[in-house]
Amino acid sequence: MIPSVLPTYNRAPLQFVKGEGAWLIEADGRRFLDLGAGIAVNALGHAHPALVQALTDQAQNLWHVSNLYEIPQQQALADKLVEHTFADTVFFTNSGTESCELAVKMARKYFYDKEQPEKVEIITFDGSFHGRSSAGIAAAGSEKMTKGFGPLLGGFVHLTFGDLDGVTNAITENTAAIMIEPVQGEGGIRPVPDAELKALRQICEDNDLLLILDEVQCGVGRTGKLFAHEWAGIAPDIMMVAKGIGGGFPLGAVLATEEAASGMVAGTHGSTYGGNPLGCAVGCAVMDHVAEPEFLAEVNRKSGLLRQKLEGVIAEHPEVFEEVRGSGLMLGLKCKASNIEVVNAGYDNQVVTVPAADNVIRLLPPLTLTEDDIAEAASRLGAAAKQVESQLATA
Numbered sequence: 096m097i098p099s100v101l102p103t104y105n106r107a108p109l110q111f112v113k114g115e116g117a118w119l120i121e122a123d124g125r126r127f128l129d130l131g132a133g134i135a136v137n138a139l140g141h142a143h144p145a146l147v148q149a150l151t152d153q154a155q156n157l158w159h160v161s162n163l164y165e166i167p168q169q170q171a172l173a174d175k176l177v178e179h180t181f182a183d184t185v186f187f188t189n190s191g192t193e194s195c196e197l198a199v200k201m202a203r204k205y206f207y208d209k210e211q212p213e214k215v216e217i218i219t220f221d222g223s224f225h226g227r228s229s230a231g232i233a234a235a236g237s238e239k240m241t242k243g244f245g246p247l248l249g250g251f252v253h254l255t256f257g258d259l260d261g262v263t264n265a266i267t268e269n270t271a272a273i274m275i276e277p278v279q280g281e282g283g284i285r286p287v288p289d290a291e292l293k294a295l296r297q298i299c300e301d302n303d304l305l306l307i308l309d310e311v312q313c314g315v316g317r318t319g320k321l322f323a324h325e326w327a328g329i330a331p332d333i334m335m336v337a338k339g340i341g342g343g344f345p346l347g348a349v350l351a352t353e354e355a356a357s358g359m360v361a362g363t364h365g366s367t368y369g370g371n372p373l374g375c376a377v378g379c380a381v382m383d384h385v386a387e388p389e390f391l392a393e394v395n396r397k398s399g400l401l402r403q404k405l406e407g408v409i410a411e412h413p414e415v416f417e418e419v420r421g422s423g424l425m426l427g428l429k430c431k432a433s434n435i436e437v438v439n440a441g442y443d444n445q446v447v448t449v450p451a452a453d454n455v456i457r458l459l460p461p462l463t464l465t466e467d468d469i470a471e472a473a474s475r476l477g478a479a480a481k482q483v484e485s486q487l488a489t490a
């Protein structure tokens with residue numbers, strides 16, 4: 096008999112009932128160190144007092160009104176995002192994949208209005224992830240996500256990750272945009288080198304294309320800059336955001352330049368919930384912390400500490416781990432043993448990590464992780480590695 100919850104997930108047999116900072120408490124009382132943060136969502140950790148306050152204050156006044164009316168909290172969050180980024184304008188969604196939908200629509204509408212309606216194609220890369228909506232799965236294009244769901248939304252050209260020549264060769268009079276994650280998340284914490292992001296920006300300039308960056312996972316302070324593309328000193332035309340921006344409240348956004356957004360006039364797009372007062376009140380509180388230079392400096396400092404400890408763990412367990420990669424608090428441990436076994440051994444040692452492609456485990460802890468938490472992370476990952484080693488020895 097089919098379970099009452101549609102069985103599309105492989106769930107670990109863990110039931111977390113409470114969160115405090117970087118810790119999750121299981122129904123049986125055990126405390127788990129959370130190095131997953133709900134897949135890079137709980138940017139300020141669990142039950143952060145400022146977020147609890149923002150949510151409960153707003154909840155006592157007004158939850159939802161629809162976008163038929165002005166929403167001051169939405170205006171305030173848009174103003175903050177515009178102030179701190181390349182963007183001139185923001186549309187609010189409820190998830191990453193909805194941000195992907197709008198990014199695609201915006202790019203097409205831009206060229207349609209410029210009387211270049213043939214420019215509809217978007218170049219994307221293997222290993223990418225842009226969500227589970229029809230545009231999202233067609234954009235990423237992997238068989239794992241698309242098989243059985245055809246006909247897929249057309250207009251995506253899939254290239255090999257890191258193949259710049261391939262990009263130049265793939266551009267035709269139909270190309271509208273390049274869509275890329277500055278650091279692939281689901282793909283296994285694969286950063287695009289700064290020089291390559293710069294080159295893609297230049298290719299877009301030279302060929303009249305829009306650059307769409309998917310910062311759903313790597314944005315909102317995760318890499319130690321407010322947005323990951325800042326490391327490369329470039330800016331996109333359109334950027335997809337979600338995950339961390341809501342700190343756990345379902346919230347997403349599309350940020351754009353005035354030029355790229357010029358086709359999106361009244362009536363061209365909308366959302367019932369997107370940008371509602373509750374979500375935006377929480378989003379404002381997240382931004383007030385994450386956009387502070389001191390906060391980002393701390394993310395970078397903690398990243399250094401964590402990486403150093405991880406190098407030690409790798410050196411002690413060369414049969415389990417190969418290398419650490421990524422930036423800020425978006426780190427990947429490339430495994431030699433099976434990454435799924437490492438994640439499971441983590442559960443046994445009360446540390447939560449997230450598997451990714453390329454046999455990687457992702458460490459995406461709350462950005463508010465403390466030094467004590469970092470020490471715990473190393474010791475628990477070490478214990479998990481030891482367990483995997485003994486499993487390998489008896490296998």
Ligand SMILES: *Cc1c(COP(=O)(O)O)cnc(C)c1O
Nearest residue numbers: 190191192224225226280311312
């Ligand atoms: C998670 C993710 C998405 C999809 O976000 P949802 O909120 O699950 O729809 C899109 N792009 C990237 C890079 C992501 O990590």
